[in-house]
Amino acid sequence: KAGVTQTPRYLIKTRGQQVTLSCSPISGHRSVSWYQQTPGQGLQFLFEYFSETQRNKGNFPGRFSGRQFSNSRSEMNVSTLELGDSALYLCASTREGDYGYTFGSGTRLTVV
Amino acid sequence: QQQVKQSPQSLIVQKGGIPIINCAYENTAFDYFPWYQQFPGKGPALLIAIRPDVSEKKEGRFTISFNKSAKQFSLHIMDSQPGDSATYFCAASMRGYGNKLVFGAGTILRVKS
Numbered sequence: 001k002a003g004v005t006q007t008p009r010y011l012i013k014t015r016g017q018q019v020t021l022s023c024s025p026i027s028g029h030r031s032v033s034w035y036q037q038t039p040g041q042g043l044q045f046l047f048e049y050f051s052e053t054q055r056n057k058g059n060f061p062g063r064f065s066g067r068q069f070s071n072s073r074s075e076m077n078v079s080t081l082e083l084g085d086s087a088l089y090l091c092a093s094t095r096e097g098d099y100g101y102t103f104g105s106g107t108r109l110t111v112v
Numbered sequence: 113q114q115q116v117k118q119s120p121q122s123l124i125v126q127k128g129g130i131p132i133i134n135c136a137y138e139n140t141a142f143d144y145f146p147w148y149q150q151f152p153g154k155g156p157a158l159l160i161a162i163r164p165d166v167s168e169k170k171e172g173r174f175t176i177s178f179n180k181s182a183k184q185f186s187l188h189i190m191d192s193q194p195g196d197s198a199t200y201f202c203a204a205s206m207r208g209y210g211n212k213l214v215f216g217a218g219t220i221l222r223v224k225s
Contacts, residue, residue, distance in 0.1 A: 004155070031211055043156070043201065043215040056212050090155050099144045099205060101213065103155030 002026065004104035006091050012110045018079040021107045025072050025093030032074040033101065034066060037088040046089075049074055050096065081111045114139060116204050118216025125192055126224050133219045134186045135202035142204040146213070147176065147187045150199045159200075160187075192223045 005024040013019050025032050034046040045058040049068035066076040072093075078085055088108050092101040117136045125131045135145075143164055148156035162169045162176045162185065169176045173190040189196055202216040 033211060033213075035213075042217050043203075043213075045212045045214070048211050058212070092155075094211065099211065100146070100158050100161060101211070103148075103157065105153065105155050 004091055004093050004102055006089075006104035006107050008107060009105065010108045010110075012112060013081050014112055015081055015083060017081050018077060019081060019109060020075055020077045021089055021091075021109070023074045023076075023091030023093075023104060025074070025091070026102055029093035029095055029102070030072050031094045031096055032068055032072060033092045034074070034076050035090040035092065035103075036060075037090055037106070038086075043090070046076065078109075083111050085109065086111045114214050116202060116214050116216040118202050118219060120219060121217070122220040122222075124222045124224060127193060129192050129223070131189050131192055131196075131221055131223075132186055133200055133202070133221075134184065135216050136182075136184045137204050137214075138183065139204070139206070140183070141206045142214075144205045145176070145178065145185050146203050146205075147174070148201045148203060148215075150201065150218075156201055189221075192221075194223050194225045197222050 007022045031050045033048040035043050037043050047066050048056045052068045063079045068074045088106040090106045092103045094101045123131050146161035147159045149159045150156040160171045160174045162178050164180050175188040178185045200219045203213045205213050
């Protein structure tokens with residue numbers, strides 16, 4: 001069974017640019033969450049989507065946004081990139097009612 | 113109140129030893145406590161999880177001990193192997209909170225052969 005697929009795996013962007021990351025959840029999983037992982041702050045929750053609706057949002061500025069499509073695939077967007085946005089961005093999916101998240105391998109974003 | 117405090121930051125044990133990683137939380141509304149294992153270049157993988165109505169859960173060589181009154185839980189790895197060398201994260205979430213996981217800071221485990 002295919003896992004959670006995130007694309008691209010690596011990305012280098014310049015300050016001020018914007019970026020879109022993609023996540024394909026496991027088939028049948030309708031809940032998709034995004035996390036940011038950095039050495040200093042650890043794993044931090046960005047937002048969660050279910051049935052194309054954002055159900056919960058973490059404490060990140062409005063530059064961070066996301067969406068979910070009818071096939072449960074999700075994208076997150078970061079606008080006006082800052083150096084501090086350099087991180088591993090992880091997507092995770094689960095079935096509704098199930099707390100056990102499956103994570104993808106992440107997208108490593110470097111902002112220069 | 114949303115924090116999960118994890119210790120130690122790093123741990124080195126000999127092969128066959130039993131590393132123990134501890135976590136503490138404040139919010140009594142948390143009702144699900146998973147442990148994740150992460151290897152370099154990979155996302156976290158769910159190892160084992162427990163709910164607060166159970167004091168201990170075992171899955172293979174991994175055991176969670178849960179102390180509801182102390183608001184603490186720990187991971188024990190029996191007969192540890194070099195392949196267990198990874199970063200371990202505890203986490204907590206609560207019903208009705210949109211499946212948000214609150215993670216501990218992580219423990220880097222090295223098992224020496």
